[in-house]
Amino acid sequence: MTYLKLLKDIKLAFFVLLVSVNTSLAQEESPTRTGHSRPNLVIIFTDDQGYGDLSCYGGAHVYTPNIDQMAAEGARLTSFYVAAPLCTPSRAALMTGSYPRRIGMEPASSLYKEVPNISGKKRFPVCLAADGNGLNPDEITIAEIARSVGYRTGIFGKWHLGDQLEFLPTRQGFEEFFGLPYSHDITPRHPRQKYFQFPPLPLLEGENVVELDPDDNYLTRRITERAVKFIEDHKEESFFLYVPHPIPHAPVAASAEIKEEYAQVLATGKNAADNIYSTAIYEIDWSVGEILTALKEQGIDENTIVIFTSDNGPAAKYASTGPLSGRKGQTLEGGMRMPTVIRWPNGIQAGSENDELLTTMDILPTFAKLIGAKLPEDRIIDGKDILPVLTEGAKSPHEYFFYSHWGTLEAVRWKDWKLRIIKGEEALYNLKVDSAEKENLALQQPEIVAQLKKAMLAFEEDIKKNNRPAGHVVNPQILTINK
Numbered sequence: 001m002t003y004l005k006l007l008k009d010i011k012l013a014f015f016v017l018l019v020s021v022n023t024s025l026a027q028e029e030s031p032t033r034t035g036h037s038r039p040n041l042v043i044i045f046t047d048d049q050g051y052g053d054l055s056c057y058g059g060a061h062v063y064t065p066n067i068d069q070m071a072a073e074g075a076r077l078t079s080f081y082v083a084a085p086l087c088t089p090s091r092a093a094l095m096t097g098s099y100p101r102r103i104g105m106e107p108a109s110s111l112y113k114e115v116p117n118i119s120g121k122k123r124f125p126v127c128l129a130a131d132g133n134g135l136n137p138d139e140i141t142i143a144e145i146a147r148s149v150g151y152r153t154g155i156f157g158k159w160h161l162g163d164q165l166e167f168l169p170t171r172q173g174f175e176e177f178f179g180l181p182y183s184h185d186i187t188p189r190h191p192r193q194k195y196f197q198f199p200p201l202p203l204l205e206g207e208n209v210v211e212l213d214p215d216d217n218y219l220t221r222r223i224t225e226r227a228v229k230f231i232e233d234h235k236e237e238s239f240f241l242y243v244p245h246p247i248p249h250a251p252v253a254a255s256a257e258i259k260e261e262y263a264q265v266l267a268t269g270k271n272a273a274d275n276i277y278s279t280a281i282y283e284i285d286w287s288v289g290e291i292l293t294a295l296k297e298q299g300i301d302e303n304t305i306v307i308f309t310s311d312n313g314p315a316a317k318y319a320s321t322g323p324l325s326g327r328k329g330q331t332l333e334g335g336m337r338m339p340t341v342i343r344w345p346n347g348i349q350a351g352s353e354n355d356e357l358l359t360t361m362d363i364l365p366t367f368a369k370l371i372g373a374k375l376p377e378d379r380i381i382d383g384k385d386i387l388p389v390l391t392e393g394a395k396s397p398h399e400y401f402f403y404s405h406w407g408t409l410e411a412v413r414w415k416d417w418k419l420r421i422i423k424g425e426e427a428l429y430n431l432k433v434d435s436a437e438k439e440n441l442a443l444q445q446p447e448i449v450a451q452l453k454k455a456m457l458a459f460e461e462d463i464k465k466n467n468r469p470a471g472h473v474v475n476p477q478i479l480t481i482n483k
Contacts, residue, residue: 047249050314052322066289074343085335097364097383104470134162143173216253277318419452
């Protein structure tokens with residue numbers, strides 16, 4: 001057992017002890033604010049999927065009947081944001097409820113990996129293969145929050161918050177893990193392999209590498225099968241299930257079975273595209289259908305919250321951001337506003353639509369309060385409790401939302417207004433009527449510009465004063481099969 005592992009175990013044990021009495025009383029008196037027993041939570045998190053890459057978000061190039069049905073039985077969230085337009089910082093924010101810059105997980109000068117002569121750039125984000133950086137073991141994740149009140153926890157898919165043992169999900173509150181430590185393009189097949197010299201891609205079961213270079217075509221299917229088994233195994237218990245799919249991040253892939261099924265769907269005249277990207281989206285939709293079916297078959301779907309969203313905007317040429325501008329790696333809306341569907345029959349009105357400003361950071365504090373868990377009081381959590389927004393039609397609890405990329409604050413949203421400052425150029429947009437960010441109203445609204453610039457300065461000062469470091473290990477090791 002490493003020193004960091006020991007500290008992590010002590011931290012979790014102390015946290016569980018701290019909340020146990022309070023939680024027991026909360027469960028006895030009022031299990032949840034909606035009057036029902038504690039709900040399960042399922043988060044389905046895709047990789048590089050655009051705002052327009054669902055049928056229920058207007059995507060004519062894709063066919064997603066299961067997610068469309070999920071929206072009909074739940075709600076579409078049309079102003080739902082991730083906290084960064086890249087994989088690692090976005091996932092860090094989801095897990096911790098904090099802006100990635102606050103926890104050292106948005107790439108900055110001290111966390112770049114130096115890579116020479118790539119399109120004139122010299123820097124690349126953290127959490128590659130054998131990277132010494134990762135989510136600090138001292139952070140409290142959603143999984144740890146859930147475990148503190150007796151929930152079972154599992155992750156099946158892509159982690160991407162550090163590949164060293166100290167950073168794996170099994171050290172961050174997850175009891176079960178089957179999947180990848182980072183993106184499935186981080187292999188010797190990477191187009192920039194001559195710079196990186198990536199080792200074979202490890203597939204993990206818990207903390208053990210069980211396979212190298214798994215077939216991309218079957219990742220979605222294998223992850224789905226494990227997620228369904230987790231539901232079946234823990235149907236009598238409360239659980240938190242996290243399913244971060246590796247696709248439609250490149251290399252885009254789909255199983256032979258899905259390719260055949262999708263060809264038959266297209267043959268019936270369905271309005272969708274005949275390419276690998278739309279096929280991969282169809283397999284993601286198949287996966288959602290399998291998970292929802294499993295919940296129904298086990299008789300637990302009525303009180304299970306299922307959230308479907310993505311980590312950032314798209315990179316693939318066939319993808320769509322719908323009416324939004326921008327893509328992955330940009331603080332335009334298309335880089336950070338995600339197609340998001342939430343279903344919870346016991347708490348959310350079927351067929352509803354919610355345009356209030358909400359974020360992935362809100363999931364942790366909302367779920368914690370819902371299940372009677374105590375939030376840590378020794379740190380800032382940027383997320384807010386949004387249950388009243390989802391169930392009672394309340395307004396967003398966020399006064400401002402901040403958009404950062406590469407460690408630089410580039411924009412802020414307040415109500416329907418968004419100020420974006422790139423290289424000193426100021427642009428103000430009214431997102432209510434201009435979600436594509438085409439008409440710059442900065443000159444017409446100087447008072448709003450001044451207000452939002454002041455808010456950005458205040459946020460910068462707050463981050464400087466109240467931040468937590470990323471985790472780091474010396475002499476990181478390549479994950480491989482132990483012989």
